[in-house]
Amino acid sequence: MDDDAEIVAEFLVESHENLDQLDRDLVALEQEPGSRELLSSIFRTIHTIKGTSGFLALGRLEALTHAGENLLSRLRDRKMDLTTEVTEVLLRTVDTVRALLEVIERSGTDQDPTVDVQVVVAELERVLAGGSAPAPAPAPAPAPVPAPVAVEVVPEALELEPATSYAEPAGAAPTVEPAPAVPPAPAAAPAAAPAAAPAPAAVAEPLDPEADPAPRGVVDSSVRVDIELLDGLVQLVGELVLTRNQIMQRTDATTAAAGDAELVRAAQRLDLVASELQESVMRTRMQPIGQVWSKMPRIVRDLAHLLGREVALEMEGHDTELDRSLLEALRGPLTHLVRNALDHGLEPPEQRVALGKPAAGRLHLRAFHESGQVVVEISDDGRGIDPAVIGAAAVSRGVVTREQLARMEPRDVLHLIFRPGFSTAEQVTNVSGRGVGMDVVRTSIERIGGSVDMLSVVGSGTTCRVRIPLTLAxxxxxxxxxxxxxxxxxxxxxxxxxxxxxxxxxxxxxxxxxxxxxxxxxxxxxxxxxxxxxxxxxxxxxxxxxxxxxxxxxxxxxxxxxxxxxxxxxxxxxxxxxxxxxxxxxxxxxxxxxxxxxxxxxxxxxxxxxxxxxxRALTSVETVEPVARVDEADSRALLVLEISHGRRAALPLTAVSRLEEFDLDRVERSGAVEVVQYRDGILPLVRLAAAIGLPESPPPEEQLSVVVHEEEGRRVGIVIDRVLDVVEEHVVLTEVGRRPGVLGSAVVQDRVTDLVDLDAVVRPVLGSRELVGAR
Amino acid sequence: MTATTTTTPVATRQMCTFWVDGLFLGISVEHVQEVLRYQQLTVVPRAPAAVLGLINLRGQIVTALDLRCRLGLPPRAGEDLPMNVIVRSRGEVVSLLVDDIGDVIDTDDHLLQPTPANLPPGVQDVVTGVLPLAGSILLVVDADRAVDVSSHLTTGGTPS
Missing domain, CATH: 2.30.30.40 (SH3 Domains)
Known part of the structure; x- marks a missing residue:
């Protein structure tokens, strides 16, 4: 239960922030009714609250936000227009969410009957169904007055039952009432709406004493410090570090020469103290990621239950520390990713067994430091993400055009899931799959200077890798x-x-x-x-x-x-x-x-x-290891060459020692072999086209492009038309085109390319020299 | 939201005045944070042409915009160092580089008149109106528009 209380407390803090944002967004939306961006933002906020309330078994809150989300989803997809009525209902929804949150803060559950959820849900559903005239006079309250909502809702309740309403929940709080939502006096919400200004001062009074003695404050050796104070400290230390740098520079340059040993010593002390202070202040803000992870088993358990999955959760790197603000920002996205892994990644047990996998899916969370960053990986051994499915969905949803898709690398296709409005879940579930998820994840991670990457192998799993900086300041x-x-x-x-x-x-x-x-x-x-x-x-x-x-x-x-x-x-x-x-x-x-x-x-x-x-349009050069490598795919750097009238061939880059151009008149003959004098030696030449059974291109005007290959101290020059590129990509070798000198063909950069059997090409030349024969 | 305030012919208005290429310009004092002598600039390669660089304003990094460039006027002669008019616009602090600083003047009894239509487009873009004073004509600059260089993406960099 303690654990739960902590989760609830965090949820409340987070949700209050979200609601403030929501208020601003809704007001802005009234000024700018068509803004899809604002609608998306509102939608995400409600979605987040809904998601978390689901885990916390806050059924009424979940029901309310679910209904609100349905309406927002229609608005966002432009299936409905934002009328004053709709705005009003949305504002009412926000007010009621806020009221519920306050109830939760007081009592730990959302079962307080003074907040009427049913009426608002009914209202939402009515608007959603396209109903027009509202039920008898729900007082079209002064709609665009969303500012004082915070006080507005609670007073309603208090006004109706002045004596008991706040005393009761406070007393009844610990005993969790599983009683279903009891609709209170039916007049409650609508009637109270116009009463926007019933003396907020009077309200504030009864509320305050109640908020204060809340059972917080665990007495131990730690002190709670306002995060703003810490932020201020970090700022100040930042300035101090700058000043320290200035002083250090001056003392180095001038005082040392002048021989002012005192000042030099003082400066050194300052340097030391400033560094330690900085480190300590940064440490005050550091928290282990275990704080987030301790919540995961519960979340995973509940979700697995809800979705009918079996999950073996593994976690690694609890002690990995990162800045508090970053940890906070990471919490939401991580939960989302875990949710996605369970919902979309892991298959139901029967299906897993049928596929020959263990019934329980593996969910692996791992955190570690890497080059000044924190890396968090969420891996599952589920069905993986099929780029083809993603691509098709993206096209059908208008996220990309078919042409754009055709030009995309499989990896980029995978990244389409981060685009706004993308979701491949075929049905909208309570857990995920409305197409906000990954978009939210990416935005929130990028906001804190991090990045998200997806690696997936169809059939064997997905890894989501989140990289975030250790600290920002x-x-x-x-x-x-x-x-x-x-x-x-x-x-x-x-x-x-x-x-x-x-x-x-x-x-x-x-x-x-x-x-x-x-x-x-x-x-x-x-x-x-x-x-x-x-x-x-x-x-x-x-x-x-x-x-x-x-x-x-x-x-x-x-x-x-x-x-x-x-x-x-x-x-x-x-x-x-x-x-x-x-x-x-x-x-x-x-x-x-x-x-x-x-x-x-x-x-x-x-x-x-x-x-x-x-x-500079530099694309990925390194290949990232996929999670579960099926086999050691043939990934190596290749030098792509043009030979024989524009045909393409590739050599492993490791075989290339140098690239040279020789003037044609330097080419001499030694027996049947063409040679050039090169670095105090003789470099035999092989015409690559001829060596792999292709017709020679017409001889170049002036210069001969040569790839120099070196082995065991001997060199051979491979004559080509020109070098096209260096690529490093997974190459799938096919038997097509296999012939002496060619291992087979592969598609490299969308073009069929012969992979040169280097050994076969250079052997006749190197082999003709006595020393190399015995290899 | 502040953009509209300068367009209304409000009675009481104090203007921080300055000169750019012989033009007498003014910004409502509520937008002006302070006025500074020349500050050392750090050039920002590939920035919009109007961005002359960054200055360190007591630990805060402030973008310095050349008002001559923004107004479409000829560049300043090499040896003349510009002055900084530090303005606040949409929550950000920006420095406008001007030739010289004038006084803060009261423009109480003058009505804002529309900018004469024959002024160059660059000036029209930034100036919301004119106040014909006794000895000179004051061009009223809109701070928000002055610091907006998005429409002027003549990225040529600023070679040092």
Missing amino acids: IIPALVIGEADERYAIPQANLVELVRLEGQDLRDNVEVLAGAPVLRLRGRLLPLVSLAETLGRDGAGFGAGVRSATDPLTVVVVQSDDVRFGLCVQDVHDTQEIVVKPIGRQLKQLAMYAGATIMGDGRVALILDVGGIARE
Whole structure:
């Protein structure tokens, strides 16, 4: 029961916030009756309250919000117009929800008969059914006066039974009355409506003493602190950290030289204290995720019961801590995701058994820290999400057009479930499936600077991965310099720093079709010039990068699953920075996440790595491991080549040592083999087209494109027409096109591509040399 | 909601005045938070052309807009440093960069007249009306419209 009380308390806090929002939205809606956005927002709020009240067995509240949601759903889908009457009913619904919440706060249940739910539900249903004239004179109360609703409803009740109404519930509260909702004096709600101003002062009085002695306050070693106070502290510490940075900079530069040892020592102490203070203040706001998880078994149990599922719940990483405000913000979305996993993911037991799975579905919750972020995964071993089904539903619902869908990657198709108004549940259940769920989840996660990702394998399960920052206010960042300005890159996005010069630069940076890439430990990393991204000294980076005499500084960054190298002018140092918002005028610039103030008081912009990736149209390079890998799918980086009149072939990137272009007149012959002199040696050449049984293209004008392959110290040059791209994707090899030199064909980037059997191609050449024969 | 207040010819009105390219402009004092000398700017590459940069206003980061650019007037001569008129608009604080600051004046007895139709469109866009004073004509600037650069997405960046 204790556990329940806690859940209820949280629900109340959350719902009150939601109701305030609802009031604002409804008022705004009156000004702007057609706004779909506002309707969606109202709908979501009611939906959230409904969902939670369902778990908490607050039947009357659930019935009311369900009816309200039905009406809103019609409005949202434009099956109904928002008339004054409808608005009025909606406002009444909100008032009644609020009244119920107050009852719940007082008594712990929603069974207080002084709040009449039936009448409002009936009203809602009548409006929903399209009924026009309301029942005898329900006093078309001053409709657009939604502001004082909070006081308005309770007074109604109090007015009717002045003596008993609040005394009774307070006394009767602990004994839970399972009695069904008793409709009170039928006149109650409608008649009281015009009584909007019955001396609110008088009302406030009897309410207050009641609210105060509420059985709160567990006496233990902790102190309850207003979260606003903590927020204020964080702000102040932020300012302190900035000042500390300023002082540190001054003492380093001037005092050390002047020999003022006292000041230097004081500054060092300040540095230490400020750091510790900052850490402590941040810690006061940290709470383990276990707080959310402790509620999960109950929620899962109830849901499983409701939906007829069997669920084995596993949870991992209870101690993972994150900022309180983030934890709060995470609670709703997580519950939603768990709900979805049970409703849409896990199959009913019979079906599971028929599929050869254990009857009980596995629901796995896992939280952990990863590179300055908190990752929460919700995995199930259910039916998975079929991109085909999602795609079809998205098209039929008008979320995307058929053409758009055809161009989408399966992963992107999966992400369609995050679009507003999307739901594949064939019937609307009480639990989920009205198409608000995932849209709400994503919006709330993104609001706190996080991201959601879906991974799914049809038939074997779905994993939803939520990434959120540890804290919002102060983050460590790398400060870099570009054209006299400084920019901060959040440490969370930072992978490593690479500095290249001279021969290294020429050896490891290649330019593919104008796009520079860096060869980094066997992988190719796309390079992006920060100067170019920021619109300075424009193009020419790609072409000039290799011939540049200056060293190249590459900041390897990662956002979600895109990793790339950002070429910057200077790297300064890492600092704790205080993230501050930037103005509306700059919101459309995706490459900035905000701004901060540097030690010298000047402003520096914070780069948004994800935004830069989108800006430069960098798509996902790394493949994300699916939850339950069916088999080790053949996922590897491929170098896609054009050979023989535009036909496509691919080589594993690991086999590529370098890309070269040779002038035609450098090609000589040695016996039957074409060779070029290359790096103090002789490089034998193989014409790839001929080697895999295709006709040769007409000889190029001047230069020969060659892929240099190296093994055991021997090199061979594979002559191609040109390099098209580097891709890293799941390749499904088919037997089609299998022939000597070709392992088979696969669809790479929507084109049929021959996968070259490298061994067969190079063996004749390398094999003809004595040393390599014995492999 | 504040946008409409300047258009009504209200009797009592104090204006914070300033000059931009020879034009005498004013913003209702209730929109003006403070007036500052030139502050060091941090350039924001790829920002709308009117955004000259960001300034640090006692720990708050404020976008500085060039009113010359916003009004469609020629750029300031190189060596002249602009002044900041810090205005509040829709909950945000924005700095308008102007050539020079004037006095705060009472415009009690003057009626707001419509902007002459032959003013350049950039000026028309920002100015809600004019107050013909004794020695000069005061162009009344609407703070909300002045800080709105969304319609001016001439993103050319601001090379330093």
